[in-house]
Each structure stands twice: as C-alpha cells, then as structure tokens.
Amino acid sequence: MRVVVIGAGIGGLVAALRLAHAGLAVTVLERAAAPGGKMRRVAVGDTAVEAGPTVFTMRWVLEEIFSECGADLSAHVGLEPAAILARHAWGPGEELDLLADPDASEQAIADFAGLRERDGYRRFRARAAEVYATLEAPFIRGERPSPLDLTRRAGFSGLGDLWRIQPFTTLWSALGVYFADPRLRQLFGRYATYCGSSPFAAPATLMLVAHVESEGVWHVAGGLSRLAGAVADLAARRGAAFRYGTQASGIAVEGGRVAGVDLADGERIPADAVICNADVAALADGLLGREAARAASPVPAAERSLSAVTHCVQARARGFPLARHTVFFSGDYAAEFARIRSGRLPDDPTVYVCAQDRSDKDRGNEDRSDAAPDPQRPERLLCLVNAPAKPFGPSEIETCVSAMRRRLRASGLELSDAAEPVTTQPEDFARLFPGSAGALYGRASHGWMASFKRPGARTRIPGLYLAGGSVHPGPGVPMAAQSGRIAADSLLHDRSRARASTRGWTATATSGGTSTP
Incomplete structure (x- = not known):
C-alpha cells in the first residue's frame, strides 16, 4: 500500500514512522529543507537558536510510539528532567519558581x-x-x-x-x-x-x-528540533522515503477517493492513501485542490488561535538570574489580552524567555557559574510574546520588540546583542505554514465546544487522513504526535477492515471463461 505524508511536522513524522514500521510504502513530502515543521531552528550569528516549541512534556506519548516501533526513545535523544519547571517574574524582588x-x-x-x-x-x-x-x-x-x-x-x-x-x-x-x-x-x-x-x-x-x-518537564539535548530529527531518522530506517524541498500543490481525487499527490513541478506521486499534516485551514481553503477542500471545514478568522512575535538573539544577559524557562509577566494581564483581542500588539507584553544554554544549576541570584558556559560570553535566547494572527508593519514590530525589552529591563534583565537578532512576526509564520494566516495552533480553544470543532483523523474523502496540531487532540508537541499516531492507526484499521471484507471468497472458473467470487 502506497502512502504519501504531506508535511514533516511531528504529526506527519509519527504517522510515517508507524506506517513504515507496519510495512507500508511511505513517502514524506516536506517543502522545507529539514524535518520538524514548527520545531525549527534559525541561524543567529554563528549559532542556531531553537525558534519553536521548547517545553517537552507527556514523555509517555513518544516513549510509547518508539516502543511500538521497536525502539527506545532514550536511546535516540538525550533527555534531562527539569528541576525548575519555570521561573516567573513580575518586577524586582517578585520572583517565583515552580519546581518538579x-x-x-x-x-x-x-x-x-x-x-x-x-x-x-x-x-x-x-x-x-x-x-x-x-x-x-x-x-x-x-x-x-x-x-x-x-x-x-x-x-x-x-x-x-x-x-x-x-x-x-x-x-x-x-x-x-x-x-x-x-x-x-x-x-x-x-x-x-x-x-x-x-x-x-x-x-x-x-x-x-x-x-x-x-x-515532568524534560530538556531535550539539541532542542526539540533534534527530537523531530530522531523520529525522522527512525522512520527512514524503517523504510520511509523523505523528499525535502518538495512542495505539494494538490491532493488528487479520482472516483471519489484519493489517487495521489501533485507536486509544484508537475509530477504526480500515486498513492492509495494520503496523510495531510498541513494546517487544516490550508485544506479547507483549497490550497491543496478544490476536490480535497471538501475534506475540512474553514476556520473563521475570529476563531483562529494566537500567533506570536519571536525574537531570537545571541546576547550577553546580565542583571537577572535566568532559568532555562523564565516568564516575565505584564503589569495588567486583562489589558494585554484585550489589546490582542482587538487586533493590536500588546504595549506591555508578557515575555517568555528560553535560555537554551542554561541548566537547572542556576538557582540563586549570586552564583551564576553554572548558568551559562561563561557569563561574559553570549548565549542563545528565544524571546516570545503573544500576538494576534494578522500581519503588522515594520514599525509596529519594532515597537513590539522595544516593549518586549522594556518588560525584561523592568525585572533587571539587560541584553547586549552579540549578533543581529532574528525577529519573526505573524505574517512570516503565515508564509512558513500556508493556510494558517499566522495562527500557530489552528483553532483557538475558546468556549466548551472549540475542541469538538477540530477535525479528527478520518475525512469524508476515502483514503485521506489528517494529522497535526490543528486537528484532534490539539496543539503542542505530544498532542500533535498523538494525532499522527491516531491517523496511522485509523488508516491501518480501515485497511484491515477492507481486507477482512474480502477474506474467505475464492475465484471460481465458469464456462464463460471469466471468474466470479
């Protein structure tokens, strides 16, 4: 059975791994140059900064997936349990650590x-x-x-x-x-x-x-992009083929069911089943073909999730004892989200900082010897603020970054850049992840019915399945991985049922020279 997986985000990677392990012929198409999707890195100066998810929880999901495919997660990625879940700051002297x-x-x-x-x-x-x-x-x-x-x-x-x-x-x-x-x-x-x-x-x-x-929260050696690489490597060893730098332009539907995937260069890859790991809005908006669009419902702009402005830096950090994960809270949370709801960037944002070269050994304000390799050397930092899923002009983004740094200084943190920072805004995320309009998590979880509006793995088009953070059970690395697991299991179950429906029938020769079951 030939399966094409569109998108090498964690959902698509897990689906590819499970299906390849089951003996199916799997081809993964990814428009980027490497696996991971939102689990990505960006170059800042002479180093690479993790620019996507940074917190790894629900370890059991990946452990079970690796085990089901005859492998041990801990043998493929280095995992260190976090003693400090996160450090939180509101201003000078107002700091609180949540601990394991x-x-x-x-x-x-x-x-x-x-x-x-x-x-x-x-x-x-x-x-x-x-x-x-x-x-x-x-x-x-x-x-x-x-x-x-x-x-x-x-x-x-x-x-x-x-x-x-x-x-x-x-x-x-x-x-x-x-x-x-x-x-x-x-x-x-x-x-x-x-x-x-x-x-x-x-x-x-x-x-x-x-x-x-x-x-439990775990630090992944090499960052979560390395976890994506580990799943891709194992899938390749189980027989999955990966084609990077390859963009799918449409899902071919013939006779009411999936027939293959068309590429931007005109090639068609025949397939008996397709797992689409793109944002579900891309499917619904017809970016993968008009026939395939009926497999998903559009996501109204008012129901999209938050986006973000991320600021990746290589800098010397002084004046505040950063932990691996630190949150600097705004002075007025209600006002911050009111501005976001109105489509504006917050003027006093809550800032999340991931200090990617730090360990849990930095527990005090005085002893910084274990906080980074050398306090005098620059370290890799991801700074993130929540934002509406809409494009902003350069001056608005510049003002947002200034507000971000102002919030950090309010708690005493000063950053001295050692290289040109890389800032990504919602419009950039919209280009990176077509159909998303910059919304990083699909549909927002607003109201008790929101989670039930996310589509499941199966669609109304036979042979077409969905995975990723915009479908059930939701966003985040473990949940998106679980979506890939559910998509693969759904496909295998449907295949097994189709086989069982013909089992026990035999071909019988007739005088007319044809065979009937």
Missing part, C-alpha cells in the same frame, strides 16, 4: 504569597489531576469524540467527573476559586496560551496543563 518537587513548589508559593495561597495551590493541583484523569482515555488517547460520545464513554458513573471539569467556566474564573493573589492567577492562566488561547475565554479544562507539567 511539588512540596518544594508549595513552600515556594507559601514564601511568595502566604499560606492561604499555598493551600489554594494544593486544591488546584488536585483538581487539575482530576481533569486530566477524566480526559486522558476518552479524549487525549482516542479518536475525536462528539460531546455525546464523550458522555457515553464516561458512562453514568462518570457524568459527575465530566461536570466537575467545569467545561462551561473560563479558566480565569475557575482560578479565582483557588487563588486570591492576582499574580498566581496570571501564572496559571498563562497555560491557556500553550494552545494559543486567552485565559479569559478558554475553558477551565485547560487547568490540566498544570498536572501535565507537574508530571
């Missing part, structure tokens, strides 16, 4: 905001664990359910669990039950941005991210 050790996090919160907030954190963690436990099997691991399917899978005894995950309450409102300190609501509300959403519109179910992080 929950007892240590409780003590840190007590020291930062008092015993009442510590107790609220305990209750919040317990509820986040309940939400995750309720949704893991029927939603994260399974094919896309409808609300009725989810209720049916939960059963009568599980209806109470579904109600307690507060699907009709916003995350911001739910956090008020646990935290009186607005800084802690800001900290845990930021988890909505992990799927490109606003904490003021996303459902309370997203508190499950807190549980996911408490279960």
Whole structure:
C-alpha cells in the first residue's frame, strides 16, 4: 500500500514512522529543507537558536510510539528532567519558581504569597489531576469524540467527573476559586496560551496543563528540533522515503477517493492513501485542490488561535538570574489580552524567555557559574510574546520588540546583542505554514465546544487522513504526535477492515471463461 505524508511536522513524522514500521510504502513530502515543521531552528550569528516549541512534556506519548516501533526513545535523544519547571517574574524582588518537587513548589508559593495561597495551590493541583484523569482515555488517547460520545464513554458513573471539569467556566474564573493573589492567577492562566488561547475565554479544562507539567518537564539535548530529527531518522530506517524541498500543490481525487499527490513541478506521486499534516485551514481553503477542500471545514478568522512575535538573539544577559524557562509577566494581564483581542500588539507584553544554554544549576541570584558556559560570553535566547494572527508593519514590530525589552529591563534583565537578532512576526509564520494566516495552533480553544470543532483523523474523502496540531487532540508537541499516531492507526484499521471484507471468497472458473467470487 502506497502512502504519501504531506508535511514533516511531528504529526506527519509519527504517522510515517508507524506506517513504515507496519510495512507500508511511505513517502514524506516536506517543502522545507529539514524535518520538524514548527520545531525549527534559525541561524543567529554563528549559532542556531531553537525558534519553536521548547517545553517537552507527556514523555509517555513518544516513549510509547518508539516502543511500538521497536525502539527506545532514550536511546535516540538525550533527555534531562527539569528541576525548575519555570521561573516567573513580575518586577524586582517578585520572583517565583515552580519546581518538579511539588512540596518544594508549595513552600515556594507559601514564601511568595502566604499560606492561604499555598493551600489554594494544593486544591488546584488536585483538581487539575482530576481533569486530566477524566480526559486522558476518552479524549487525549482516542479518536475525536462528539460531546455525546464523550458522555457515553464516561458512562453514568462518570457524568459527575465530566461536570466537575467545569467545561462551561473560563479558566480565569475557575482560578479565582483557588487563588486570591492576582499574580498566581496570571501564572496559571498563562497555560491557556500553550494552545494559543486567552485565559479569559478558554475553558477551565485547560487547568490540566498544570498536572501535565507537574508530571515532568524534560530538556531535550539539541532542542526539540533534534527530537523531530530522531523520529525522522527512525522512520527512514524503517523504510520511509523523505523528499525535502518538495512542495505539494494538490491532493488528487479520482472516483471519489484519493489517487495521489501533485507536486509544484508537475509530477504526480500515486498513492492509495494520503496523510495531510498541513494546517487544516490550508485544506479547507483549497490550497491543496478544490476536490480535497471538501475534506475540512474553514476556520473563521475570529476563531483562529494566537500567533506570536519571536525574537531570537545571541546576547550577553546580565542583571537577572535566568532559568532555562523564565516568564516575565505584564503589569495588567486583562489589558494585554484585550489589546490582542482587538487586533493590536500588546504595549506591555508578557515575555517568555528560553535560555537554551542554561541548566537547572542556576538557582540563586549570586552564583551564576553554572548558568551559562561563561557569563561574559553570549548565549542563545528565544524571546516570545503573544500576538494576534494578522500581519503588522515594520514599525509596529519594532515597537513590539522595544516593549518586549522594556518588560525584561523592568525585572533587571539587560541584553547586549552579540549578533543581529532574528525577529519573526505573524505574517512570516503565515508564509512558513500556508493556510494558517499566522495562527500557530489552528483553532483557538475558546468556549466548551472549540475542541469538538477540530477535525479528527478520518475525512469524508476515502483514503485521506489528517494529522497535526490543528486537528484532534490539539496543539503542542505530544498532542500533535498523538494525532499522527491516531491517523496511522485509523488508516491501518480501515485497511484491515477492507481486507477482512474480502477474506474467505475464492475465484471460481465458469464456462464463460471469466471468474466470479
């Protein structure tokens, strides 16, 4: 069976790996020069900076995928557990670390905001664990359910669990039950941005991210782009063929089912099945052909997720003890998201900084000897702020970068650039990922129905399947990887059923010289 995978993002890579391991003839088409999709690197001066996802959680997803393909994840990528999940700053002297050790996090919160907030954190963690436990099997691991399917899978005894995950309450409102300190609501509300959403519109179910992080965050040696490379390497060893620098121009549909993939240079690659790992909006907007467009529904502009402005630098960092992951919060979270909702860049943004040369050994303000190879040498930093999914002019982006650096200086962090920074704005992401309009996470998770609007792996066109962060179960490296797993399993299941439907029939010669089953 010939399968073509469009896009070498993590969803497409996982699908290719599983199908190649199952013995299918798999060809992966990728318009970029390397695998990874959004898990990418950019050149800054004489080094490369990870410019995409930087936090690796839900390790079990990739471990299971590698194991199912006869491999060990830890033998292919170096993984180091993070002791500091993230450092958070609001201004001079207002710093809080969340730690892998929950007892240590409780003590840190007590020291930062008092015993009442510590107790609220305990209750919040317990509820986040309940939400995750309720949704893991029927939603994260399974094919896309409808609300009725989810209720049916939960059963009568599980209806109470579904109600307690507060699907009709916003995350911001739910956090008020646990935290009186607005800084802690800001900290845990930021988890909505992990799927490109606003904490003021996303459902309370997203508190499950807190549980996911408490279960472990890992640093990947070489960055998450190296993880993508490891999956691609294993898929190639299992027989998958990769064609980089190759752009798909359309999905050929003949007789109502998939027939192949047309390339920009006019070549057609015949296929019995296609897994499309492009943004689902590219499919719906007809960028892969008019016939294929009926396989997906358009994503209205008002329902798109957040985009970002990223600022990759090679710089000397002084004045603030950066951890590997540090978040510098804005002075007014509601005002920040109100500006984004109105289509403007925030004038006082929350800034996430990934210091890619640092380890967890930097725990204090004084001893910086283990923070970077040499405090006098430049280090690789990714600075990111949330932004609307729309293009902006050069002066607007310049103002945004100035506001970003101003927010860092408010906490004492000064950056001295050693090379020309590389800034990427929503319009650039729209070019990198056609059809996305710059939205990095597909459809925003706003409202309780949003997750059910994401398409599943199967489409109404036989032989065409979907994977990636814009389809079920959602964005983020582990979830997108899971989408590739579900797409491959769906294809293999359909193939098995098709075979079974003809099993047991034999050809019988007739006097007319033909064969009938």
